[in-house]
Amino acid sequence: MSTLTSREWRLKLRPIGMPSHDSFELATAEIAAPGDGEVQVRNHWLSVDPYMRGRMMDRESYVPPFQIGAALEGGAVGEVIASNDPGFAPGDMVNSMAGWREAYVAKPADVMMQKLPAAGLPPQAFLGVAGMPGLTAYGGLLRIGQPKEGETVFVSGAAGAVGSIVCQIAKIKGCTVIGSAGGADKCAWLESIGVDKTIDYKAVGGGQALTDALKAAAPKGIDVYFDNVGGDHLVAALDAARVGARFPICGMISGYNATTPEPGPWNIISVIPKRIRIEGFIVTDMADMMPDFIRDMASWIGAGQLKYEETVNEGVETTLDAFLGLFKGGNTGKMLVKLV
Amino acid sequence: MSTLTSREWRLKLRPIGMPSHDSFELATAEIAAPGDGEVQVRNHWLSVDPYMRGRMMDRESYVPPFQIGAALEGGAVGEVIASNDPGFAPGDMVNSMAGWREAYVAKPADVMMQKLPAAGLPPQAFLGVAGMPGLTAYGGLLRIGQPKEGETVFVSGAAGAVGSIVCQIAKIKGCTVIGSAGGADKCAWLESIGVDKTIDYKAVGGGQALTDALKAAAPKGIDVYFDNVGGDHLVAALDAARVGARFPICGMISGYNATTPEPGPWNIISVIPKRIRIEGFIVTDMADMMPDFIRDMASWIGAGQLKYEETVNEGVETTLDAFLGLFKGGNTGKMLVKLV
Numbered sequence: 001m002s003t004l005t006s007r008e009w010r011l012k013l014r015p016i017g018m019p020s021h022d023s024f025e026l027a028t029a030e031i032a033a034p035g036d037g038e039v040q041v042r043n044h045w046l047s048v049d050p051y052m053r054g055r056m057m058d059r060e061s062y063v064p065p066f067q068i069g070a071a072l073e074g075g076a077v078g079e080v081i082a083s084n085d086p087g088f089a090p091g092d093m094v095n096s097m098a099g100w101r102e103a104y105v106a107k108p109a110d111v112m113m114q115k116l117p118a119a120g121l122p123p124q125a126f127l128g129v130a131g132m133p134g135l136t137a138y139g140g141l142l143r144i145g146q147p148k149e150g151e152t153v154f155v156s157g158a159a160g161a162v163g164s165i166v167c168q169i170a171k172i173k174g175c176t177v178i179g180s181a182g183g184a185d186k187c188a189w190l191e192s193i194g195v196d197k198t199i200d201y202k203a204v205g206g207g208q209a210l211t212d213a214l215k216a217a218a219p220k221g222i223d224v225y226f227d228n229v230g231g232d233h234l235v236a237a238l239d240a241a242r243v244g245a246r247f248p249i250c251g252m253i254s255g256y257n258a259t260t261p262e263p264g265p266w267n268i269i270s271v272i273p274k275r276i277r278i279e280g281f282i283v284t285d286m287a288d289m290m291p292d293f294i295r296d297m298a299s300w301i302g303a304g305q306l307k308y309e310e311t312v313n314e315g316v317e318t319t320l321d322a323f324l325g326l327f328k329g330g331n332t333g334k335m336l337v338k339l340v
Numbered sequence: 341m342s343t344l345t346s347r348e349w350r351l352k353l354r355p356i357g358m359p360s361h362d363s364f365e366l367a368t369a370e371i372a373a374p375g376d377g378e379v380q381v382r383n384h385w386l387s388v389d390p391y392m393r394g395r396m397m398d399r400e401s402y403v404p405p406f407q408i409g410a411a412l413e414g415g416a417v418g419e420v421i422a423s424n425d426p427g428f429a430p431g432d433m434v435n436s437m438a439g440w441r442e443a444y445v446a447k448p449a450d451v452m453m454q455k456l457p458a459a460g461l462p463p464q465a466f467l468g469v470a471g472m473p474g475l476t477a478y479g480g481l482l483r484i485g486q487p488k489e490g491e492t493v494f495v496s497g498a499a500g501a502v503g504s505i506v507c508q509i510a511k512i513k514g515c516t517v518i519g520s521a522g523g524a525d526k527c528a529w530l531e532s533i534g535v536d537k538t539i540d541y542k543a544v545g546g547g548q549a550l551t552d553a554l555k556a557a558a559p560k561g562i563d564v565y566f567d568n569v570g571g572d573h574l575v576a577a578l579d580a581a582r583v584g585a586r587f588p589i590c591g592m593i594s595g596y597n598a599t600t601p602e603p604g605p606w607n608i609i610s611v612i613p614k615r616i617r618i619e620g621f622i623v624t625d626m627a628d629m630m631p632d633f634i635r636d637m638a639s640w641i642g643a644g645q646l647k648y649e650e651t652v653n654e655g656v657e658t659t660l661d662a663f664l665g666l667f668k669g670g671n672t673g674k675m676l677v678k679l680v
Contacts, residue, residue, distance in 0.1 A: 250612070271619070272589055280610075281612070
């Protein structure tokens with residue numbers, strides 16, 4: 001057993017507004033051979049996800065904030081190099097929260113380390129379609145959105161890691177699906193995976209134009225709105241909602257870098273006459289759905305009913321730009337960094 | 341059988357902003373003897389309710405708008421004078437939607453006429469505690485709010501017809517109850533009926549001061565927010581909510597007379613980390629709860645566990661001012677007009 005050299009991204013300052021390179025540094029660490037009960041891992045794939053922006057702020061939330069001077073954290077898939085834990089052997093492929101770095105040594109429980117299930121999927125799929133974003137889509141849509149055959153489902157951030165899976169599960173469930181994404185290329189891709197109608201919100205613009213575009217796409221209204229974006233998209237969805245609509249609120253990326261709060265939805269009063277249910281959720285609440293999720297996803301992917309796209313950066317040094325790209329619409333499907 | 345002379349309030353113009361007398365007129369109509377299948381009724385009590393403001397606007401909603409030149413409608417309790425319907429006999433006390441007038445003749449189904457149940461309550465109770473506002477409180481709190489023993493329930497508009505019943509049902513269910521109302525008198529009354537803590541929002545002010553007052557009253561946070569008010573109250577409730585909170589949205593009276601939309605809740609993103617469920621409802625959705633509701637209310641009132649207050653105007657000519665008073669905090673408990 002020997003040490004490994006690892007480059008890792010650390011938080012230098014808490015960013016205000018849209019983060020820049022000034023708030024981060026790429027440092028080098030020596031990763032010791034594993035001590036008692038520890039496992040040493042070389043990461044192959046890193047995940048960047050919008051929720052990480054929240055952890056850069058010093059506030060109480062469902063996950064603790066990142067610490068100044070410490071390495072950032074996030075989903076990662078890697079290979080066990082050396083192990084003093086009987087549950088892990090060299091060569092095992094593992095999922096953990098020890099991302100933003102090339103290698104690490106830790107007790108498995110401290111980094112939520114798990115062996116990848118044997119589901120016939122490539123390892124990086126467990127950071128996307130078969131991992132946290134996939135379960136977010138599956139649990140949020142099915143448990144909270146409760147789509148019924150023949151209903152209309154509207155998805156914002158539809159070309160993202162979560163949104164693109166929501167769209168396809170809704171299609172599998174027999175719904176008409178409307179997806180909003182930024183740019184003609186993303187909209188064309190969404191149509192290629194079966195989305196019925198797309199809205200290029202960058203071309204349409206916000207405010208009433210977005211509402212008008214949604215109402216044109218869904219003349220009878222929408223029954224489910226899966227929200228990844230917030231802001232004008234939520235306003236449009238409230239306006240287009242039918243009686244009894246369900247709104248699983250997964251994310252509101254339009255506000256994550258705001259320095260003053262985004263205005264709330266001025267038409268929230270619509271929830272009364274339309275009996276709308278708006279419900280926020282966190283993927284960890286859906287942990288009990290994991291067995292059904294892995295089974296269904298493996299089946300749907302195997303049958304060609306569900307496709308997934310990845311946007312891949314290469315090298316740990318590109319991780320920060322991959323993360324920043326999330327807020328500029330830089331990704332179609334899951335944004336990943338390939339290390340090995 | 342003979343005709344009756346009836347004064348009735350008609351809509352002259354659709355009001356913009358806070359309504360004034362200019363938009364209404366008090367007219368006199370001759371009420372014919374009942375034709376085939378018709379019933380002639382003299383009203384004893386009229387109800388005025390905040391939702392009526394919405395029906396003064398020409399827009400699609402869950403109830404059709406009032407028509408210009410026609411009498412307004414609303415809950416009323418009266419006595420059958422003459423009947424050509426075998427289901428109703430002279431002397432019967434009936435509930436209907438033919439309010440804002442002294443008398444009427446109609447087919448029962450056209451005005452939702454029903455005989456008052458024999459529940460040992462005075463007739464006007466069927467416009468309040470045992471009628472639409474009571475069922476709104478009962479169904480909204482129990483079905484959507486789902487309060488559990490030991491939880492904390494926050495109610496805005498707590499001294500109103502709906503809010504004051506919500507507060508007391510929440511107490512009966514073993515909750516800590518915080519009520520917001522305008523003025524020291526209303527707060528004192530709420531405390532006299534068992535509300536644990538009150539917030540005089542007129543004294544406190546809005547914005548962050550209201551949030552601070554709520555957090556001081558509920559240092560561990562709130563589990564249920566029953567919303568009658570919207571605006572700053574909804575913002576404060578989002579800020580004070582605990583994980584898993586439920587928000588039955590009954591009304592948003594703070595915005596009913598706004599000429600430009602009130603700002604939406606800027607902190608709506610809180611629904612995600614706190615997994616809050618916001619759900620609008622309409623009392624007619626709760627019709628299936630009516631038998632349980634009448635049974636429970638009669639039992640709680642009989643046992644002295646639930647008290648109700650009425651603010652009573654006298655004479656049909658005072659109906660408009662009673663209605664306008666709802667938006668100025670003119671009522672404690674149910675606002676009624678007594679005719680006979």
